[in-house]
Amino acid sequence: MQRIPLFKILSILLLATTNNLASFETKASQVSDPLPESTRYTLILKKLDDKVDVDTQAINQYFPPASTLKVITALAAKLALGDEFRFQTKLTESSQGYSLIFSGDPTLSTAHINELLAKIKLQNNGIISGDLWIDNTVFNGYEKAVGWPWDVTGICYSAPVSSINIDGNCIQSSIYTEKDGQTRVYVPEQYPVYVMTNAQSVSEEQQKQSHCDLELYPNHENHYLLSGCLTERSKPLPLKFAVQNTELYAQRIIYRLLNQLGISLKGEIKIGTMPEKGKILATHQSESLQVLLETMLKDSDNLIADTLTKTIGLHVYQQAGSFNNGTEAIKEIIAQKTGISLKHDQLIDGSGLSRNNRLQASSMLQVLYYIWQHDSSLGLIDLLPSSGETGTLQYRRSMRDEAIKGRIKAKSGSLYGTHNMAGYGLDKNGKPSSVFIQFVTDYFPPEVESEVPVEAPLVTFEKGFYRQVIELSN
Numbered sequence: 001m002q003r004i005p006l007f008k009i010l011s012i013l014l015l016a017t018t019n020n021l022a023s024f025e026t027k028a029s030q031v032s033d034p035l036p037e038s039t040r041y042t043l044i045l046k047k048l049d050d051k052v053d054v055d056t057q058a059i060n061q062y063f064p065p066a067s068t069l070k071v072i073t074a075l076a077a078k079l080a081l082g083d084e085f086r087f088q089t090k091l092t093e094s095s096q097g098y099s100l101i102f103s104g105d106p107t108l109s110t111a112h113i114n115e116l117l118a119k120i121k122l123q124n125n126g127i128i129s130g131d132l133w134i135d136n137t138v139f140n141g142y143e144k145a146v147g148w149p150w151d152v153t154g155i156c157y158s159a160p161v162s163s164i165n166i167d168g169n170c171i172q173s174s175i176y177t178e179k180d181g182q183t184r185v186y187v188p189e190q191y192p193v194y195v196m197t198n199a200q201s202v203s204e205e206q207q208k209q210s211h212c213d214l215e216l217y218p219n220h221e222n223h224y225l226l227s228g229c230l231t232e233r234s235k236p237l238p239l240k241f242a243v244q245n246t247e248l249y250a251q252r253i254i255y256r257l258l259n260q261l262g263i264s265l266k267g268e269i270k271i272g273t274m275p276e277k278g279k280i281l282a283t284h285q286s287e288s289l290q291v292l293l294e295t296m297l298k299d300s301d302n303l304i305a306d307t308l309t310k311t312i313g314l315h316v317y318q319q320a321g322s323f324n325n326g327t328e329a330i331k332e333i334i335a336q337k338t339g340i341s342l343k344h345d346q347l348i349d350g351s352g353l354s355r356n357n358r359l360q361a362s363s364m365l366q367v368l369y370y371i372w373q374h375d376s377s378l379g380l381i382d383l384l385p386s387s388g389e390t391g392t393l394q395y396r397r398s399m400r401d402e403a404i405k406g407r408i409k410a411k412s413g414s415l416y417g418t419h420n421m422a423g424y425g426l427d428k429n430g431k432p433s434s435v436f437i438q439f440v441t442d443y444f445p446p447e448v449e450s451e452v453p454v455e456a457p458l459v460t461f462e463k464g465f466y467r468q469v470i471e472l473s474n
Helices: 021-032 066-081 110-121 205-212 246-261 287-300 302-317 323-338 361-372 455-474
Strands: 040-047 088-094 097-101 131-135 171-178 185-188 194-197 200-202 214-218 223-231 237-242 269-271 279-285 408-415 418-426 432-443
Touching: 021 194, 021 455, 040 361, 040 455, 066 287, 066 302, 066 323, 066 361, 066 408, 066 418, 088 110, 097 110, 097 171, 097 185, 097 302, 110 246, 110 279, 110 302, 171 223, 185 223, 200 205, 205 223, 214 237, 214 279, 246 269, 302 323, 323 361, 361 432, 418 455, 432 455
Parallel strands: 097 131, 131 269, 194 223, 200 223
Antiparallel strands: 040 432, 088 097, 088 279, 171 185, 171 237, 214 223, 408 418, 418 432
């Protein structure tokens, strides 16, 4: 089946060893043949020492980048903030009380806040005669980007992006099925939230017949209701909830910590800037940017990506960071420092979670080339997951093949119906030799009922494509 002439938006394989378009189309058809007919895709594969060609019509189409967008965010963070950048959370004191000045640190923990508050215990016999301020003014605007789906607001990868981020704005709990058909929820006491369940415990057959799934209903008070059905289990089902109201959550956490430390607060915990500027008593610093980027790229950490995005907006425009100015700042800093224009690409966040993001493969190709050309100063390629070995690529089924394992450094990205990959093929010495992009969207394979496990079309497609990457890299 010759797929390329039928779809004008289709895949192009750019192979340095091939010189005519007919061969491009044949290769593309062979690799992409397992994909369903409705799938829209673009494939790019080039030797790194070739000239960058961005004029091909197919690679200038728009695709949802998903988490491959983090590669662009990482580059912008390097160029705008520098390797020595660290988030800083400060405790200050004035005649009106104390202030915790938050910086959007995505790695800040309850323990870190406890260490800062412990400094108060050493003063005034542990008495706060005034108020304690929670300064959240470093960011403004939405804490969830436009285009984030409403139905994942209870999942931690969609945690709100606030000036105040505590323990990743993530609550861990578990749900149990009971013999009487009911369910119960366990939430560790350190989380100041309320979770209840009226979900029913049912057999697998009952679940299929009723089309009843487990559903989560959060509200702005950090209350969560689990409803629907859960199939009977011998062990609890782990759950993770995203905090819904970061200010209220921080207030409750800090009240609890003050009580545990034996600190008496005569005033209130208030949100905003303390009217009188205070002197700095203590500072907590995050890890350096390089460490943050490694976690962001290897684990596909959305909170790190989006707090860095807002921080880039703060840095470039000298105003409170937001999704709006952060994404514009990413475009501006990359244009200024690299000459790569992302003017026509639609960036809504820095993580790729928004369904409204749209990126041209040609833009990603230019970014990957720039990162490779400046790898000695940027050091970003080594931070990418390694196929079948680290990060989000460690257990990817298409990368477990020994011929592929450890031979690719790349960033994956997935959304509903979208399965992307962007990165580099390595030569026998482990050095980047080729650059590749896989943008696949509108992928909806037919359901297959079989007693024997059947390999998904996407896995078959990816295995074929990644073998081409390895072959060209050598």
